[in-house]
Amino acid sequence: FSVFYGMCYSLSIAWQKLHHHKCRICFQYQGWLFLLFFPPFLKMFLKVLVDNLLEFNCLVKSVPLEGHTEAVCAVDAIYQSDEPDLNLLIASAASDSTVRIWSRHNSEVKCIEVLQFGNGFVMGVSLSFLPGSNVPILACGGDDCKINLFIQQNGQFQKTVILPGHEDWIRGVEWAICGDDLFLASCAQDCLIRIWKVCSKSKQFSEIEDDTIRLKENVFTVKDTDTTYAITLESVLAGHENWVYAVHWQPSFSKGKLMQQPMRILSASMDKTVIIWEPDKESGVWLEQVRVGEVGGNTLGFFDCQFSPDGSMIIAHAFHGAFHLWKQASVNKKEWTPEVVISGHFNSVEDVQWDPEGEFIISVGSDQTTRLFAPWKRKHETQVTWHEIARPQVHGYDMRCLAMIGRFQFVSGADEKVLRVFCAPKNFIENFSNITGIPMEKLCSHQSSDLPEGATVPALGLSNKAVFEGDISAQVAEDEETFNTISNQYPEIYFQPLILTEPPQEDHLLQNTLWPEIQKFSLICYDLSSVLKTRCTQTHSNHPIVLPLLLSCRFL
Numbered sequence: 001f002s003v004f005y006g007m008c009y010s011l012s013i014a015w016q017k018l019h020h021h022k023c024r025i026c027f028q029y030q031g032w033l034f035l036l037f038f039p040p041f042l043k044m045f046l047k048v049l050v051d052n053l054l055e056f057n058c059l060v061k062s063v064p065l066e067g068h069t070e071a072v073c074a075v076d077a078i079y080q081s082d083e084p085d086l087n088l089l090i091a092s093a094a095s096d097s098t099v100r101i102w103s104r105h106n107s108e109v110k111c112i113e114v115l116q117f118g119n120g121f122v123m124g125v126s127l128s129f130l131p132g133s134n135v136p137i138l139a140c141g142g143d144d145c146k147i148n149l150f151i152q153q154n155g156q157f158q159k160t161v162i163l164p165g166h167e168d169w170i171r172g173v174e175w176a177i178c179g180d181d182l183f184l185a186s187c188a189q190d191c192l193i194r195i196w197k198v199c200s201k202s203k204q205f206s207e208i209e210d211d212t213i214r215l216k217e218n219v220f221t222v223k224d225t226d227t228t229y230a231i232t233l234e235s236v237l238a239g240h241e242n243w244v245y246a247v248h249w250q251p252s253f254s255k256g257k258l259m260q261q262p263m264r265i266l267s268a269s270m271d272k273t274v275i276i277w278e279p280d281k282e283s284g285v286w287l288e289q290v291r292v293g294e295v296g297g298n299t300l301g302f303f304d305c306q307f308s309p310d311g312s313m314i315i316a317h318a319f320h321g322a323f324h325l326w327k328q329a330s331v332n333k334k335e336w337t338p339e340v341v342i343s344g345h346f347n348s349v350e351d352v353q354w355d356p357e358g359e360f361i362i363s364v365g366s367d368q369t370t371r372l373f374a375p376w377k378r379k380h381e382t383q384v385t386w387h388e389i390a391r392p393q394v395h396g397y398d399m400r401c402l403a404m405i406g407r408f409q410f411v412s413g414a415d416e417k418v419l420r421v422f423c424a425p426k427n428f429i430e431n432f433s434n435i436t437g438i439p440m441e442k443l444c445s446h447q448s449s450d451l452p453e454g455a456t457v458p459a460l461g462l463s464n465k466a467v468f469e470g471d472i473s474a475q476v477a478e479d480e481e482t483f484n485t486i487s488n489q490y491p492e493i494y495f496q497p498l499i500l501t502e503p504p505q506e507d508h509l510l511q512n513t514l515w516p517e518i519q520k521f522s523l524i525c526y527d528l529s530s531v532l533k534t535r536c537t538q539t540h541s542n543h544p545i546v547l548p549l550l551l552s553c554r555f556l
Contacts, residue, residue, distance in 0.1 A: 001313060005324075014342050031360035063109050065102055070095035077138065078127045093122035101157060106426040113157055120144050124186075131182050131200055133225050141170030141186055147196075149231075153224055161231060166190055168243075176249040176262040183234065185265055187244035191212070193237035193267055195286065199376045220286045229439075235286040236280075242271035246304040250311045258514065264289075267312055270301030292326050292336050294318070294507045315340070320367070320504040321346025338505045343388045345371065351402040353410065359436065360553035362392070364399035366525055370422075372513075376503055377437040387503035389435055392422055392515035396462050406418055407443075421519040428495055428513060429501040454495040455514035466516035467495045 004013045040466040072094045076335045080087035090102035090109075099122055101113040122142040130137050132152070138150040138157055147170065168189035176183045182198040201219060220229040250264040265277040265286075273293035279286050292314070293302070300319035307314055314336070322343055329335040347367035354361050360374035370393035374385045393399070397414035404410050406422030424432075430453070433440045452466035495512055504513065 004324075007193075008027075013345070015540055040262075063107070065090070065092070065100075065109055065111070067100055067111050067114075068092065068094035068096055068098065073121075073123055074125045076127045078129070079512045080136070082132070089127060089174050091125045091127050093125045093140065093142075094536060095121060096431070099138075101138075112155075115140075115150065115157060116144065123169065123171055124173040126173045126175045126184070127163055128177065128182060130222065130227075130229060131177070131180050131198060133222070133227065135222055135224060135339055137175075137182075137198075139151075139173045139175065139184055139186075141166075141173045141188075143169045145170065145188070145190075147173060147184070147186055151220070151222060153222065159477070161218045162229065163196060163218065165194055165233065165236075166192065171243070171245050172247050174248055176261050177252070177259075178263065185247045185249060187247040187267060189243040191238070191240045191242060191244060191269070191271075192266070193240075193247055194232055195234040195237070195265075197228055197234040198231050199232050210345075214353040236269075237265075237277055237288075239275055239277075239288045240267065240269040240271050240273065242269050242301060244269045245302065250307045251309050253310070256367070262311060264307075264311060266305050266307055267315050268302035268305035272301045272318075274302055274305050274314060274326075290334060290336055292324075292338075294324070305405060315341070324506060339507075340376075340387065340503050343506065343509070345369065346378070347398075349399075350400050353404045355404055355506075356407055359438065360389075360432070362402060362404070362410055364393075364402045366398045368398055368465060369393065369397045370395075370399060370410075370412055370415075371400070374432060374436050376435055387435075388446050389432065389503050390428055390508065390513035390515075392424075392513065393420070394457065394510065394514065413464070417522070420463070420517050420523075422515040423451070423518050424515055425454045427454050427497045428515065432496075434499065434501050437505060451499050452516050454512065456495045456511070456517040457514065464514045464517040465520075469529065 005014070030323065049549055072092055074093040075090065077088055077090040080089055088104040089106065091099060093099045095408065097117045097120055098489050099117070100111050101115070101117040102109055103112045108224050117140075122140045124141040126138075128137055129135060129137075136152040136157075138152075140150070142146045142148075143546040145164070145168060146168075147165045148159055149161040149163065150157040151160045152158075154367055166186065166188040170188045173184060176185070180199065184196040184198065185193060187193045204412045219228060220231075221228045221244050244267055246266075246268040247265050250262040250266070252259045252261045255258070263279055267276050267277065269294075272295075273291055275288050276290040277286050292333045302316045302318050304325075305314060316324045318324065325339040325340045325341040326336040327339045329337065345363065345365040347365050349365045350361050352361055360372055362370060362372050364370045364416070368369040371388050372390040372392060373386050374389050376387050376389075377384050392410075393412060395414055397416040399412060399414045401413040402410060403412075405421075408429065409422065411419055411421050413419050428438070429443050432438070433443055433505045452468050453471075454467045455464040456467050457464055483549070495514070498508070498512060500508075
């Protein structure tokens with residue numbers, strides 16, 4: 001399968017072939033990419049830009065959809081014909097409090113309608129067709145905590161039904177056609193997911209006694225088809241403990257000549273979890289089937305998620321731009337294991353250095369991290385791919401410069417105007433050997449036995465503190481004792497040495513791959529720009545431009 005994602009000024013494509021992950025840039029344009037949408041046919045796609053316009057791509061052709069005056073935040077589209085080159089209906093929502101409806105016929109795209117929302121914001125749109133008809137229905141969810149349903153009649157979208165229920169901003173809506181029924185899933189900042197069912201009124205009992213207990217219905221009639229429909233609340237899913245940012249149905253698949261829609265929902269939340277929901281086979285009650293996510297680190301949860309086409313893999317991305325990929329086990333279907341996925345800086349890269357032997361590179365960026373990339377050499381395979389295998393420094397200031405001063409030593413500088421010296425710990429060298437296939441004898445020196453196991457950052461600190469084997473043993477002994485004070489519930493050492501044979505996942509990179517800081521120099525008055533001969537910005541004649549740096553510490 002392929003993953004299309006926005007990366008600063010570029011649209012990137014990563015795809016999986018066997019166990020290999022590749023990434024390449026296929027488009028470049030001026031504007032920050034914010035969101036991607038793919039209709040059922042991957043021949044065409046939409047990309048939503050933060051510079052107030054959309055671009056429609058068909059292989060190499062690109063058509064900008066201009067009209068919004070603020071950033072575009074949501075988009076959806078449906079084909080109004082079996083021929084993908086014919087009519088395509090597009091809905092886009094932006095921060096200008098409007099939803100624009102676009103129509104594409106052959107190569108021409110035009111805006112056919114603008115829906116005004118006053119001072120409100122729409123953050124989720126989804127298009128589909130009413131059951132048993134070709135009448136488009138548009139769902140819009142926004143900051144008024146209500147879902148507005150628009151039906152296209154006489155060529156115009158008319159507000160037909162308002163669905164209340166959510167108690168905070170609605171972040172996502174998505175339709176799914178299952179048989180003769182239409183289902184709508186919505187998620188909001190009230191930590192809940194709601195599932196709505198749309199069906200033809202003819203399917204309901206025509207005569208129901210007034211005292212019969214039944215679900216409340218929202219009934220409306222479409223004049224074009226002279227059909228009455230009923231909307232009911234199917235279920236409310238409560239399981240997340242923070243804002244739910246995304247909800248998606250598993251993609252439909254072809255079975256014979258018919259399309260089958262699996263009744264599975266994937267949701268992503270700021271509580272650092274991704275959940276798969278399914279209805280119970282006996283009772284029909286929607287239940288949580290699988291929960292995956294992050295443990296530890298300084299992340300803020302997940303922004304979005306997606307199923308793979310066959311539903312055997314799920315991918316999500318977090319606040320700091322990291323991808324997370326899980327794969328379903330072939331035997332135990334409820335077991336999902338994390339997989340290797342692409343990673344990198346989520347802000348501008350400021351400096352890059354090769355190690356003296358040319359076997360890995362280290363980079364620093366404005367995302368306040370230092371990252372190490374190395375080749376992953378698998379056994380019995382010839383192809384080699386590069387991955388992030390360590391994050392030696394997770395700082396509190398934007399990183400600016402970097403210099404290698406040894407095989408596994410480097411100096412970095414940040415906006416705090418302090419130079420910090422780092423040395424690789426023993427656990428990193430062992431994992432580096434396993435992943436790259438370089439023998440330990442080539443990497444280790446006679447002083448390697450004195451190296452710390454890893455590093456950790458104290459609470460409210462910026463310096464990576466070395467963790468030795470004795471520290472880990474002492475921490476384990478303390479954990480076995482009963483907590484008698486609140487302070488004992490939060491350990492100082494979060495580092496746990498692990499032996500890896502493949503690139504680590506994001507949660508491991510955040511807290512188990514730090515390098516200990518062995519020295520720091522506070523010599524600079526103004527912004528750093530390079531090391532080892534440091535240079536700073538001169539704003540006064542009394543401050544020198546160049547300050548020579550003397551490293552007086554002993555390096556291992």
